[in-house]
Amino acid sequence: MAQYTRVSGSVGLITLQSPPVNALSAAVRQGIVDLMQRALSEPEVKSVVICGQNGIFCGGADIKEFGGQMSGPPLIPMIHAIEAASKPVVAAIEGIALGGGLELALGCHYRIAHSKARVGLPEVTLGLLPGAGGSQRLPRLIGVPAALDLITTGRHVTAAEALKFGLVDQITDHNTVNVAVKFAQRVADQPLDARRISTHPCLCPSDVAVLFEEVMQRVRRTARGAIAPIACVQAVRAAATLPYNQGMERERELMATLFTSGQARALQYFFFAQRAVGRWSMPSGARWDTSKPRPVHKAAVIGLGTMGRGITVALAQAGFSVVAVETQEKQLMEAKQAISGMLERGAKRRGVAPALDKINYGRNIQSVADVDLVIEAVFEDMALKKKVFQQLSAVCKPSTFLCSNTSGLDIDQLACQTRNPELVVGMHFFAPAHVMKLLEVVYGPKSSPLAVATAMQLGKKIGKVSVAVGNCRGFVGNRMLKPYLEQALFLLEEGATPEFVDQVLEEFGFAMGVFRMSDLSGLDVGWKVRLADGLAMPDPTMGQPTRLRQGRRYSPLGDLLCEQGRFGQKTGRGWYQYDKPGSQVAKPDPWLHSFLDEYRARHALVAHRIDHQEVLERCLYSMINEGFRILEDGIAAGPEDIDVIYVFGYSWPRHRGGPMFYAATVGLNKVLERLEHYYQAHPDVPSLQPCHLLRKLVASGSPPIQKWREVIKKVRSQL
Numbered sequence: 091m092a093q094y095t096r097v098s099g100s101v102g103l104i105t106l107q108s109p110p111v112n113a114l115s116a117a118v119r120q121g122i123v124d125l126m127q128r129a130l131s132e133p134e135v136k137s138v139v140i141c142g143q144n145g146i147f148c149g150g151a152d153i154k155e156f157g158g159q160m161s162g163p164p165l166i167p168m169i170h171a172i173e174a175a176s177k178p179v180v181a182a183i184e185g186i187a188l189g190g191g192l193e194l195a196l197g198c199h200y201r202i203a204h205s206k207a208r209v210g211l212p213e214v215t216l217g218l219l220p221g222a223g224g225s226q227r228l229p230r231l232i233g234v235p236a237a238l239d240l241i242t243t244g245r246h247v248t249a250a251e252a253l254k255f256g257l258v259d260q261i262t263d264h265n266t267v268n269v270a271v272k273f274a275q276r277v278a279d280q281p282l283d284a285r286r287i288s289t290h291p292c293l294c295p296s297d298v299a300v301l302f303e304e305v306m307q308r309v310r311r312t313a314r315g316a317i318a319p320i321a322c323v324q325a326v327r328a329a330a331t332l333p334y335n336q337g338m339e340r341e342r343e344l345m346a347t348l349f350t351s352g353q354a355r356a357l358q359y360f361f362f363a364q365r366a367v368g369r370w371s372m373p374s375g376a377r378w379d380t381s382k383p384r385p386v387h388k389a390a391v392i393g394l395g396t397m398g399r400g401i402t403v404a405l406a407q408a409g410f411s412v413v414a415v416e417t418q419e420k421q422l423m424e425a426k427q428a429i430s431g432m433l434e435r436g437a438k439r440r441g442v443a444p445a446l447d448k449i450n451y452g453r454n455i456q457s458v459a460d461v462d463l464v465i466e467a468v469f470e471d472m473a474l475k476k477k478v479f480q481q482l483s484a485v486c487k488p489s490t491f492l493c494s495n496t497s498g499l500d501i502d503q504l505a506c507q508t509r510n511p512e513l514v515v516g517m518h519f520f521a522p523a524h525v526m527k528l529l530e531v532v533y534g535p536k537s538s539p540l541a542v543a544t545a546m547q548l549g550k551k552i553g554k555v556s557v558a559v560g561n562c563r564g565f566v567g568n569r570m571l572k573p574y575l576e577q578a579l580f581l582l583e584e585g586a587t588p589e590f591v592d593q594v595l596e597e598f599g600f601a602m603g604v605f606r607m608s609d610l611s612g613l614d615v616g617w618k619v620r621l622a623d624g625l626a627m628p629d630p631t632m633g634q635p636t637r638l639r640q641g642r643r644y645s646p647l648g649d650l651l652c653e654q655g656r657f658g659q660k661t662g663r664g665w666y667q668y669d670k671p672g673s674q675v676a677k678p679d680p681w682l683h684s685f686l687d688e689y690r691a692r693h694a695l696v697a698h699r700i701d702h703q704e705v706l707e708r709c710l711y712s713m714i715n716e717g718f719r720i721l722e723d724g725i726a727a728g729p730e731d732i733d734v735i736y737v738f739g740y741s742w743p744r745h746r747g748g749p750m751f752y753a754a755t756v757g758l759n760k761v762l763e764r765l766e767h768y769y770q771a772h773p774d775v776p777s778l779q780p781c782h783l784l785r786k787l788v789a790s791g792s793p794p795i796q797k798w799r800e801v802i803k804k805v806r807s808q809l
């Protein structure tokens with residue numbers, strides 16, 4: 091909806107009214123069309139101002155409408171009508187003007203922005219392009235290079251940057267609507283021809299063809315299979331090379347392809363999934379809207395290895411006072427230097443002062459006595475962690491939240507070491523912790539809603555996407571990774587190479603295939619866990635059959651590599667070879683290929699031809715199957731939680747929506763049928779056995795992903 095008021099006698103003020111972000115729903119578009127007609131027909135009105143209510147100009151097209159039948163006046167003719175108006179129209183931009191919101195403003199003759207406003211064309215992040223003339227008007231207004239940057243990245247720019255680009259005409263620190271009204275009065279009699287951006291020529295640098303080629307290459311390299319960034323470049327190229335009307339036609343064609351694509355559906359699902367994870371719930375019934383967090387002013391980090399350092403930086407950068415504790419003198423010195431470096435580099439990038447003074451370093455755990463929340467980040471060893479929790483419980487205020495950065499150990503066992511187990515939760519960061527967006531907040535059976543709410547809020551304050559998950563081995567992310575890694579090893583045993591498996595996964599859209607990723611993270615990390623679990627055998631003569639553990643198929647390939655000191659990038663050898671330890675350029679390793687041949691011969695394994703489909707199906711469907719088990723067990727509240735964890739923590743390609751959304755896209759019956767097929771072929775691999783929830787969903791007619799929670803509820807109530 092939109093409201094009309096006449097101000098200062100001669101200005102028609104149109105206010106968009108559609109909380110929370112004044113998105114351009116059918117009703118809002120109808121309001122704008124009607125009220126523009128009214129303003130143009132009233133003889134007393136000499137100029138028009140368009141603004142949004144509650145200090146927000148407009149968040150763009152209403153994304154919720156994209157899934158259904160579109161009704162109401164279309165956006166493009168509406169914006170053309172504004173541009174063609176005989177009276178000056180001024181956009182008063184407060185808060186945000188994004189996507190269709192900015193396109194609306196570009197149809198206006200003038201743009202006045204508040205100094206705190208942000209503008210941008212983020213359509214590419216939704217699998218679209220600026221399809222209401224934005225791809226044609228923006229390059230005409232600010233030039234091809236700047237427009238390409240904004241449209242292909244979707245980044246938001248500040249009002250100051252927008253002014254520099256010439257994207258807005260004026261910025262103000264005062265009431266933007268008042269300033270715009272005065273401005274509108276001043277320009278009431280000015281000629282409008284030169285203000286209609288669609289009539290401007292698109293000024294191109296002399297080497298524009300080279301620029302397009304370079305940008306297209308960069309976009310193809312980084313898009314990981316996403317089609318929208320490529321279409322965005324094509325649309326801007328149309329602006330640069332075609333007259334406006336033909337450019338608009340090209341924009342429409344490209345938009346039609348994107349609009350109906352699976353990628354746009356996936357990215358729009360993911361947009362809402364990111365927001366849905368904030369509305370967390372626990373099986374006890376505790377929820378985000380009924381659980382109040384407690385403010386945290388001062389936090390502590392225990393253990394300043396790689397993870398502890400990143401967590402300290404994340405907290406300090408967000409303005410928290412941090413006590414950073416490391417008991418080893420040498421480690422502490424190295425950590426201080428590394429943390430200061432990270433803070434300085436981050437501050438330089440963001441143009442702010444480094445938050446060095448936010449951190450107090452210490453070697454003694456006593457120094458955390460007065461903090462509100464502690465994050466333990468010591469080595470991944472249960473005995474060590476238990477000891478730290480006992481100490482913390484003795485030293486800290488009784489109200490202090492005690493959190494562990496464990497990546498998969500039992501939170502409950504840690505809680506049991508403390509006086510107040512209800513204040514214990516997991517805060518599982520991902521490396522590098524000051525960069526990666528994901529935080530798994532893990533509640534154990536004793537964790538209180540207060541502790542979960544506080545950890546979730548802290549995560550938000552330090553810029554993380556936080557997902558609340560239940561306590562089990564590996565939580566959500568690492569639990570699902572296990573069958574994925576396992577299948578990758580089995581594929582090697584059966585004839586594949588690391589290069590082939592990685593190539594298939596990277597073509598699917600992962601930033602890195604499973605073997606390159608293992609080399610990067612270090613093969614020794616998982617090996618130590620397997621040794622502790624009694625799975626990896628330090629001595630092969632100890633009685634267990636090499637390829638079987640507890641009646642299940644087991645691949646010792648990773649253990650064998652570790653026994654040879656091949657830990658990945660850090661040792662210069664792993665699944666690949668590297669020029670030197672620490673190098674990141676993975677090269678196929680003939681030694682590894684011979685090693686695999688010998689291994690197969692030793693175990694009488696006959697290599698067979700493994701194709702693209704088998705790699706994808708076995709790696710991904712076994713992981714997805716575990717995702718369904720996680721939902722069935724109540725470890726994740728819904729598929730969105732899993733998808734957000736996988737996109738932000740495990741580089742799952744966002745344009746495929748996440749593993750659970752991908753399963754829905756493939757078709758649950760197909761996933762089920764293929765799992766049954768592979769389980770029949772490998773009955774000693776339980777992770778391939780389709781789980782109950784998957785069967786139930788298929789039996790319920792494979793409902794859309796938004797309806798899965800209803801089936802999950804039923805399945806859980808029957809357990």
Ligand SMILES: CCCCCCCCCCCCC[C@H](O)CC(=O)SCCNC(=O)CCNC(=O)[C@H](O)C(C)(C)COP(=O)(O)OP(=O)(O)OC[C@H]1O[C@@H](n2cnc3c(N)ncnc32)[C@H](O)[C@@H]1OP(=O)(O)O
Pocket residue numbers: 110111113149150151152153154165186188189190191193212213216218219220221222224345346347349350362365366
């Ligand atoms: C047959 C083939 C035909 C093909 C031709 C079809 C042609 C169709 C013509 C279409 C023309 C296209 C026009 C245009 O180019 C397309 C667009 O404009 S796409 C939208 C672009 N805008 C965005 O991407 C902005 C998205 N929003 C945000 O980034 C953020 O929400 C924000 C605005 C920066 C605010 O952030 P926060 O303050 O943190 O708040 P939240 O993010 O939590 O949001 C609050 C609440 O609002 C909901 N919401 C936000 N934006 C939109 C939106 N644009 N539409 C609908 N809803 C929106 C958000 O979901 C939150 O609600 P909740 O999910 O929590 O209930």
